[in-house]
Amino acid sequence: MAKPRKRYAVCGLSNRAIATFIRPILGATAGAAGAEDGVLGYGAGADDFSEVAELVAIVDVDQPRVGAFLSTLPDSAGSVPAYVPDDVQQMIIDCRPDVLIVATPDYAHADYIRAGLEHGLEVISEKPMTATAAQAEAVRQTVAETGGRVRVTHNLRYTPRHRRMKELIMDGAIGRVLQVGLSYHVDVRHGASYFVRWNRRRARSGGLQVHKSCHHLDLVNWLIDDLPDRVSAVGALAFYGPRGAHRPHDRDGAPVTGGALADHDPYYRQDGPGGVLPAPGGEQRSGSDVPYTVQYRVEEPMTIYDDAIDIEDHYSALIGYRSGAALLYSIDFSSPWEGYELTVTGTHGRLVTRYARDLDGNPMPGNDRIDLQPLFADPEQITVQTGGSGHDGADPAMRADLFGEPSAESGRLGLAATLDQAAYAVAAGEAIWRSAETGRTVMVDDLLA
Template sequence: MKKDKFTRKQFIKSTGAAVGGALIAGPAFSQISRSPRIFNKRRVALVGTGIRGITFWGRRIQERYGDVVEFVGLCDINPGRLEYGKEFIGADCPTFTEFDEMMDTTNPDLLIVTTVDATHHQFIIKGLQRNIDVITEKPMTTDEFKCQAILDAEKESDGELIVGFNYRYSPHHTRLKELLMNQRVGKITSVDFHWYLNVYHGASYFRRWHGIEASGGTLLVHKATHHFDLLNWWLNSDPVEVYAKGSLEHYGSNNSFRGNKCRTCPHQDSCDFYWDITDNDTYMDLYVANEHHDGYIRDNCLWRHEIDIYDKMSVQVKYANDVQVNYSLTTYSPYEGMKIGFNGFDGRIDAWHGIPWREREKIDQSELHAQEMSQGEIDEATDFEEIMVMDNFSEDYEQIKVYQSGGGHGGGDERLQNQIFRESDAEDPLNLAAGSRDGAMSILIGIAARNSIESGKPVRIEDLTSLKPHPTRTL
């Protein structure tokens, strides 16, 4: 039977220790320590030293939270990427190509998982079996069977799982949450939600391992997990049924020529999607220099025949509170952005970002993608995003300007990590912290959509795992 968790607040109350930020654990990490190292830095191990691991969950953590967090081990199957990752992060810790050896040797308090999506479950489960807390990059995993295995492992563990849903923390998204919580346009009945990946960012998924369903579960899982989590969080309800359509008609085999990789492709001058990886020193040092270890090609051809994911997707979702959602994902748009509209009994809320003619300055789409992939930060605030609210029986509308902070996702990235590593006692009225149920419900929409496309039939969420949808997510 699972043991009762000893929360941070209970610890402080029982010991009378006013340790403030010295005990670091986010809201999802109630059991902050299980060893005598209570007052020391939190011992962190990271598995997966690709670009996301060494930047967002690596160097950024080392530089911003090094006073409270200590990397004690790094692990990757590629020894070259592993050693480069250690240097890039600036961590003074041992490296391992065997995960169990790392865990046995370093005895971490916290595990961060940033491997290929389809392998997340292996490391999440092993971490939970050691009764430690685990942070996983999105998506939590890629199919319903691995999802159930994670849920079962957490149920038997003293550790807890948190999913890195940084999109929730964007000021634009949190302002929408506040409007919906306050029922600004009354009861919400339906949502129109459309996401656009531009020809730089969208194409990049088809160059990488994400273009193979067995690795990433399709973009309905890898990418759309962000969007489905936002919907679940905004609507404060769980999905009950999904019906979807999707196809691969642009990338993959849908071209008259292809090469083995962009660097050596004979079609560089005629391919609009040619990408010169040699312009990026980090990618050259992290990926190209280490191809010989595992054969992973970072600038692979996006026309290769083995690509088997969808490049256009349309999904209908019915929620337990009777809200209906129409969602679409496009992977070859001229611009990167989204549009969303919430229809209520008393009016409508419209929001968007990245739509060029709605921006004050023209967006350079290639630079936008470069910033996205570098995992870097914006030094200064980047203007404002708009929300429009219009009431029924009125010709007027309310324009709400949401100013963005410096940093990724309008400052949302920093807010996520601060909540995990520093602001453990802060109030969370918007329920920003995401655990295993949040991670599961977001991927289950994508998994159900994928299953629906394959079967041609609607798929019920409750048929996938032991989780039962709730009309209100706080239940």
């Protein structure tokens, strides 16, 4: 007999939730795939888990958005009930999900995770697990009390390039890891998009150090099989916000506002029609086939120069690890290209790789290899697979683990993030902004105490 399908409830009808979880669960009944990769990196590809998974509920504050999304589905998708956040407990009673998927704005993750755990559900949370270290510790305590399970979608581990690097490090190709260098660049379109979304407020995102950098911090933590110990960092707001370096002014020195901003501002001109930035005073672009009506209100327009922005748009950090290894990490959110340069140095050699794409999303030269540079042997170029839907092919591999049986490779490489790893990625991200704010070294364990 066929195994019964697992029942999934999704909290937060974000673009990421639609592309990464809901459409693959619905499979062939889901209709159009929505945004495929593109500047925001969403993409469901051709995944179909409808034989093993069933969508039983959606929880979101924006009920018109939920209704608009459900109206795009064919009758064969069945009836999916919608609930508001205050009724999540009732949803669990009514719909009897097995798994709660959390894809809300980051500040709300902890409440949904704990609600699921307290009702005996398995939880899958979008990264970051939480927006603060204190919330992460509360989740750890709830897991300890309930014996429940939380899986966090740290998908960068799953790209073929990173899996190959992990294998090389595990096999001793560069000896004991001493240093890691990671220089990350977010292009002017993608970077600017964070500053017209909820991410621009620390109270909702924990800052980009948590929302975005926990991606990168988790990747390094996993590659070198270590946890961060202390963080020293600097950072500031320079490109965006009211004193943004490229904010246009009129002849009298007053900031250009309203519709004229789109004509005079380099970010809006670069973004162009159909881009990720809303027209000044216009509707927020969704990135999927359904608009937001609550989270982004037309009567409350946002621009990348608003006073409300209270996070950094560039920062650098020195992160010390328990083993004595160190990470030199930097990121900026206004770059002429998107991607990163990653170097891992050990006692016996180095691994070097680069991934980059231009503003139109086209791969740049050199993406298809890892350079192995032994200390006392000839260097070697290792060809790696690139491309594929959803974060360079990471999302489909991650979904196979989430909705199916984890592969032998997944177990061997530890592709699924543990609860502690997810918590330390959040805490290290928070330590970056706290160190930048105070000028002091921050001990990561202190934030989780």
